[in-house]
Amino acid sequence: MAVGAAVQAGVLAGEVSEIVLLDVTPLSLGIETMGGVFTKLVEKNTTIPTHKSQIFSTAEDNQPNVDVMVFQGERPIARDNKLLGTFLLDGIPPAPRGLPKIEVSFDIDANGILSVTAREQNTGKEQKITITASTNLTKEDIERMIRDAEANGQEDQKKKAKADLRNEADALIYSVERHLQEFGSITSSAAKARAELLISELRQKIKDDLAYETLKQALDDLAAHLRSMQSEAQAASASASSASASADREPVGAAAGGASSNNNDVVDAEIV
Structure with missing residues (x-):
């Protein structure tokens, strides 16, 4: 991940009082999700160091593992961006799709080194990848990728x-x-x-x-x-349920020894 610089200006009474240089992510970072979609976790121009996380799940019943594919770029379809790395999280307990909770975390340190962790919350099992080669992008590469995203936006x-x-x-x-x-x-x-x-x-x-x-x-x-x-x-x-409730009601009157019918309130079963 190449790291750019943004100028944060404090303006007081129309004059700049101080300028702080902040390292930022020049392109968004995220993973490929179902259907080939690029899901961003770290947006472009996010100040570093930073930590971002999001909960995902499985796409199939009893899915035993997930491939975590890390991309960098601005286009909504993952394959149109730059693939930074991939790793496998396995050992997911059998469960219906959508039930397992898998937390994916992106951590970027002050040097721009990216660590991506996937953790299955039920078992605590996790896998991690550290990406340093992503800093190889030049300013020209970044500008070209941004232009491509704009040109292909529609x-x-x-x-x-x-x-x-x-x-x-x-x-x-x-x-x-x-x-x-x-x-x-x-x-x-x-x-x-x-x-x-x-x-x-x-x-x-x-x-x-x-x-x-x-x-x-x-x-x-x-x-x-x-x-x-x-x-x-x-x-x-x-x-x-109505038929069952009717069958379960006891007869009133003679069996109750002549008790008043005012004491025979019926509570219908709740339908969920």
Whole structure:
């Protein structure tokens, strides 16, 4: 990581009273996340030394490890930036996707040396990489990378939007499949068949890399169907709970020795 210098000026009554030179990061630093997206942890022009951290998770059920790929640059897709290094964090306990908490920390010392640590919070297991070669970037390299980011800004935003949409679609498919696993017994055959068809169509559209609008429509269709199935499951659960509560109520009147019916209040079961 090349280190630049910024001038911090203190101005009093229109006059500069003191000037402090601060070392800063000339380019942003971060990692590649799901869908090839560049997720920044240290923004450009951050004063060093600095420490930044963020919590991430797994992209698959029972994922045993994660590749941490460290990049430097300003473009939203990771591969369009400079790869600084990569390392593997393994030994992640089996768990549904999104459940493990993996803290990724970036530490930059006063000499511009970058240390990246990934730590699985449940087990405490961690891996670390120290990057010194990143200081090899020249002023010309930095300026060129910034110009490239500006020149490709509009196209890059389209790529980023599509990558985000693919990630959203992946998460939605996972939610629908989990819903079918948990509530399949009270979901109609027609609803299940419709869900499977919509999932298949959405996956094919992602594979074919169709236009953003086409993917968005397929995603919206599946999301609407999931809401419909959730309503169906909620209604079925409420009906079953109501029937169970009615069956559990004791008869009143003669069995209570002629007690007043005012003492026979019924509390309905709570539906979660």
